Amino acid sequence: MKYLELALDTAKSLGADYADIRIQKSKTEMIYLRNMSLKNTSVDELFGYGIRIFKNGAWGFAHSNIFSNDAVIQTVKQAYTIAEQSARLKHGSGLKLAYERSYIDSYKTPYCIDPFDVSLEEKVELMMEVNKTLLNYEPIKQALFTLECRKDEKLFGSTLGTRLELETVYIEPMFRATAVNSTDSQSRTFSEGGKATGWEYIQNLNMKEKAEIVAEEAIMKVNAESLGTETRRTLILDPMHTALTMHESVGHPTELDRVLGWEADFAGISFATPEKLGNFQYGSKIVNFVADNLIQGGLATNGYDDDGVPNQKWYIVKDGILNEYGTTRTTAPLIGQKMSRGCNRATNYYDFPINRIPNLYLEPGKVELSPQDLIADTKDGIYIEGMGSFSIDQHRVNFQFGGDMFWEIKKGKKVRPLKKVLYKSNNPEFWNSVDAICDKRFFKTFGVTNCGKGQPGQRGRMTHGGATARFRNIRVGGSQ
Amino acid sequence: MKDKMKQLADSIKKYCKADDYAFHIVESQDLHTRFAQNGITQHINGTNLQISLEVSFDNKTGAAEVNQTDEDSLKNLVKTAENLAKLNKPDPEFVSSETAHDLRNFEKPAERTLKLSTKEVVDGIEKCIANAKKKNAKISGISQKNITSHYMETKNGFNGYDKTAHFSHSMTMKKGGIETKVERSCRDYSDFSMQNNIEQLNSQFDSLQEPQKMDYGRLPVIIRPQAFLTWIYYLSWTFQRREADEGMNPYTNKIGKRFFGENFTMRSIVDDPKIQAPRFNFNGIPTKNIDWILNGVIKNMQTGRYYAKKKKIAPASIFNVVIDGGNSSEEEMLKMVDRGIILNSFWYIRPVDMKSGEWTGLTRDGVLYFEDGKIKNAVTNFRWNEILHNATKKIIALGPSQQIQYNAKVPTVLINDFNFVDVTTF
Numbered sequence: 068m069k070y071l072e073l074a075l076d077t078a079k080s081l082g083a084d085y086a087d088i089r090i091q092k093s094k095t096e097m098i099y100l101r102n103m104s105l106k107n108t109s110v111d112e113l114f115g116y117g118i119r120i121f122k123n124g125a126w127g128f129a130h131s132n133i134f135s136n137d138a139v140i141q142t143v144k145q146a147y148t149i150a151e152q153s154a155r156l157k158h159g160s161g162l163k164l165a166y167e168r169s170y171i172d173s174y175k176t177p178y179c180i181d182p183f184d185v186s187l188e189e190k191v192e193l194m195m196e197v198n199k200t201l202l203n204y205e206p207i208k209q210a211l212f213t214l215e216c217r218k219d220e221k222l223f224g225s226t227l228g229t230r231l232e233l234e235t236v237y238i239e240p241m242f243r244a245t246a247v248n249s250t251d252s253q254s255r256t257f258s259e260g261g262k263a264t265g266w267e268y269i270q271n272l273n274m275k276e277k278a279e280i281v282a283e284e285a286i287m288k289v290n291a292e293s294l295g296t297e298t299r300r301t302l303i304l305d306p307m308h309t310a311l312t313m314h315e316s317v318g319h320p321t322e323l324d325r326v327l328g329w330e331a332d333f334a335g336i337s338f339a340t341p342e343k344l345g346n347f348q349y350g351s352k353i354v355n356f357v358a359d360n361l362i363q364g365g366l367a368t369n370g371y372d373d374d375g376v377p378n379q380k381w382y383i384v385k386d387g388i389l390n391e392y393g394t395t396r397t398t399a400p401l402i403g404q405k406m407s408r409g410c411n412r413a414t415n416y417y418d419f420p421i422n423r424i425p426n427l428y429l430e431p432g433k434v435e436l437s438p439q440d441l442i443a444d445t446k447d448g449i450y451i452e453g454m455g456s457f458s459i460d461q462h463r464v465n466f467q468f469g470g471d472m473f474w475e476i477k478k479g480k481k482v483r484p485l486k487k488v489l490y491k492s493n494n495p496e497f498w499n500s501v502d503a504i505c506d507k508r509f510f511k512t513f514g515v516t517n518c519g520k521g522q523p524g525q526r527g528r529m530t531h532g533g534a535t536a537r538f539r540n541i542r543v544g545g546s547q
Numbered sequence: 548m549k550d551k552m553k554q555l556a557d558s559i560k561k562y563c564k565a566d567d568y569a570f571h572i573v574e575s576q577d578l579h580t581r582f583a584q585n586g587i588t589q590h591i592n593g594t595n596l597q598i599s600l601e602v603s604f605d606n607k608t609g610a611a612e613v614n615q616t617d618e619d620s621l622k623n624l625v626k627t628a629e630n631l632a633k634l635n636k637p638d639p640e641f642v643s644s645e646t647a648h649d650l651r652n653f654e655k656p657a658e659r660t661l662k663l664s665t666k667e668v669v670d671g672i673e674k675c676i677a678n679a680k681k682k683n684a685k686i687s688g689i690s691q692k693n694i695t696s697h698y699m700e701t702k703n704g705f706n707g708y709d710k711t712a713h714f715s716h717s718m719t720m721k722k723g724g725i726e727t728k729v730e731r732s733c734r735d736y737s738d739f740s741m742q743n744n745i746e747q748l749n750s751q752f753d754s755l756q757e758p759q760k761m762d763y764g765r766l767p768v769i770i771r772p773q774a775f776l777t778w779i780y781y782l783s784w785t786f787q788r789r790e791a792d793e794g795m796n797p798y799t800n801k802i803g804k805r806f807f808g809e810n811f812t813m814r815s816i817v818d819d820p821k822i823q824a825p826r827f828n829f830n831g832i833p834t835k836n837i838d839w840i841l842n843g844v845i846k847n848m849q850t851g852r853y854y855a856k857k858k859k860i861a862p863a864s865i866f867n868v869v870i871d872g873g874n875s876s877e878e879e880m881l882k883m884v885d886r887g888i889i890l891n892s893f894w895y896i897r898p899v900d901m902k903s904g905e906w907t908g909l910t911r912d913g914v915l916y917f918e919d920g921k922i923k924n925a926v927t928n929f930r931w932n933e934i935l936h937n938a939t940k941k942i943i944a945l946g947p948s949q950q951i952q953y954n955a956k957v958p959t960v961l962i963n964d965f966n967f968v969d970v971t972t973f
Binding site: 155 | 577579580581582583584585586587588589590591592593594595596599601608609610611612613614615627628631632634635636638639640665666669672673676685687688689691717718719721726728793794795796853894895896897898899900901902903905907908909911928930932934966968969971972973
């Protein structure tokens with residue numbers, strides 16, 4: 068804490084208009100198993116601090132891994148000098164920061180068993196058991212399992228007087244089986260993404276049982292037929308699939324920095340411009356996208372963001388209409404908003420916090436409806452599970468998605484597995500084509516731990532969710 | 548820095564009791580100046596340090612990484628890696644650490660790059676913004692300077708040090724529906740001309756007025772170097788020997804055979820001072836000139852140390868990209884086909900099917916339609932789905948290979964019948 072106060076005092080004495088410091092220790096355990104061979108078993112620890120200085124409407128940021136009075140003072144001075152250089156080329160007449168009060172608080176991810184307290188032996192044994200199960204099937208030529216556990220401990224202080232102590236933890240297991248026959252190779256994956264929780268999550272996953280299904284479906288898939296020519300069809304998408312479509316076609320386009328053109332050179336901009344707020348029909352009337360950084364297990368549920376703004380819940384799309392964006396203290400004032408929605412997050416201590424997607428989910432339907440009911444109610448369509456190929460343009464309008472497992476539906480029944488299915492759609496066609504969403508009993512979440520954004524690139528985290536949903540009249544076909 | 552790294556190495560070795568070890572000390576000094584909509588929005592300066600260690604007891608391995616240099620942190624680094632190894636299961640694919648190698652002479656990074664100041668970087672961006680304002684446009688991008696020092700040592704005698712530096716600049720100018728980008732990097736900042744980059748940006752920008760809608764389908768395409776390089780990066784990612792032998796990518800049983808187009812050659816090289824080549828890769832393998840694809844024939848593929856040992860071949864990884872060029876100018880290419888399009892960039896390339904080698908992606912940063920040997924007008928963007936190795940068999944002509952990044956040299960290429968499957972709706 069003494070370095071935190073020293074940094075802020077130094078920043079104030081230099082004349083900073085605002086300053087904050089994030090002292091962050093990040094510990095990551097990664098285990099990677101491929102065909103019973105441990106390719107990586109590592110524990111990495113990163114410890115350092117990043118200092119932001121806001122001066123004359125511009126930012127400067129410097130970071131260091133050296134903890135001494137001299138190093139802290141030097142880093143503050145570096146950030147200040149850089150802020151002065153930035154102010155030579157101000158954005159507009161200079162950036163402004165949205166109002167925020169000060170907080171003295173702490174937050175810790177709720178969990179029962181700290182994943183770092185579980186022995187390596189237990190973890191590796193579980194992974195090997197799953198690997199063995201997959202490789203017991205002769206056509207399975209590659210069995211992968213990755214397990215990642217990460218803990219971030221942060222001290223945040225700002226010249227507003229905010230002092231925060233935050234600890235977050237997540238676990239992400241993923242395994243995949245690749246089946247090979249004489250002409251093809253196809254994979255099937257188990258993944259629910261990352262979850263902000265303890266080892267108890269892994270204990271309740273029944274992964275060995277799931278491994279059998281994964282292996283069997285990989286074999287089914289490699290021997291399946293692919294779909295022919297592209298035609299307009301009905302799609303039923305499971306929540307592990309829509310997690311990716313909502314991430315790309317709703318999450319990113321509603322990050323306010325993209326809307327403002329701040330990502331124009333790299334990740335791209337957004338079609339969802341401010342004049343569309345409150346009137347743009349983003350989806351059908353049953354489509355509601357909720358931003359919820361308070362949801363339990365959510366990867367963006369951190370207590371506070373890296374602006375020191377508390378986690379919140381709000382609608383991004385309400386009754387199908389574009390309602391609001393994900394914002395930060397720097398971006399919110401640029402569209403006249405007085406306060407930030409708390410979406411400013413950095414990954415490591417040396418990263419500058421950027422406008423990130425919040426936890427974002429598709430609200431379940433209000434009428435009782437199961438995935439089985441939905442299939443039974445569909446005469447002709449394709450059911451897609453999990454994530455596959457994905458690609459979207461730089462305005463976040465036109466996209467093409469694949470999936471992990473595909474089934475043809477005829478007369479209300481899943482009749483055969485398929486492979487190499489692709490669909491093309493766009494905003495606003497896609498979300499406006501939703502005519503049914505299963506109810507809250509079938510709500511599932513997927514935690515994204517590898518959202519690439521920013522220059523230099525950062526690996527952001529957030530959770531998506533939803534229940535199985537039906538999309539009408541989408542262009543669906545097979546790959547070459 | 549090298550002396551400081553050696554001191555850290557001595558401490559690690561002092562504490563390490565494992566049967567085998569390999570460690571890396573990597574220091575990276577960075578300046579990232581990001582600008583958007585004609586102003587600086589993000590400005591970062593700092594030094595990162597990674598000390599990573601992999602140890603083994605018999606064939607049980609463990610690894611750890613820290614970024615602190617005090618003795619307690621180093622002791623803890625060794626203890627963590629050793630404890631993991633002791634608790635771990637044996638690895639049936641274990642390979643002991645790399646032995647000593649004669650490395651190429653150390654080349655000091657360009658002084659001009661090392662001394663490049665924050666003020667000079669901001670001065671460069673100021674010119675870009677002034678140019679955009681003259682065009683009544685908005686400019687966004689990033690200028691970056693990086694200096695990386697890498698020290699590696701193993702128990703079996705490998706000892707290597709390297710230091711590299713580069714400068715990169717990327718900018719997108721946008722006005723209404725017109726957006727275009729120029730991206731360049733170099734080892735020596737003396738080789739970089741902001742004025743040339745601005746002129747190229749202006750030339751692309753001026754050519755893109757009033758884009759028209761155009762139908763998709765199979766079309767001849769002139770792919771400019773930056774776009775072609777993006778495609779090559781993705782192709783390189785899956786160019787893996789083991790996966791080929793295991794039947795998981797398109798290259799199964801294709802090594803030594805002509806599987807790409809006859810006029811397609813890809814190498815990594817160590818003897819061009821303008822193209823960065825590390826002295827050794829992260830496994831401690833010295834880099835050397837290597838042909839990956841020679842006149843369409845697969846000569847070598849990326850291979851890890853375990854699999855290389857098993858197959859009794861040399862381990863290899865792609866460390867820079869050089870695609871051999873030809874003699875055709877863009878003007879000549881326009882006349883080689885009846886009609887087609889010219890691309891500046893590809894965007895969001897992703898695999899569609901690993902086994903067939905089919906990929907998808909979009910065009911970005913400006914598309915031009917040409918007919919009867921002349922550029923007619925700008926057109927809106929396309930999506931494509933294409934089997935990339937097959938596309939190289941449809942290469943009609945190549946331009947001279949140009950250095951566009953500090954680690955890449957590629958030509959403009961004219962390809963027939965590229966498979967465009969959709970148009971964007973903006």
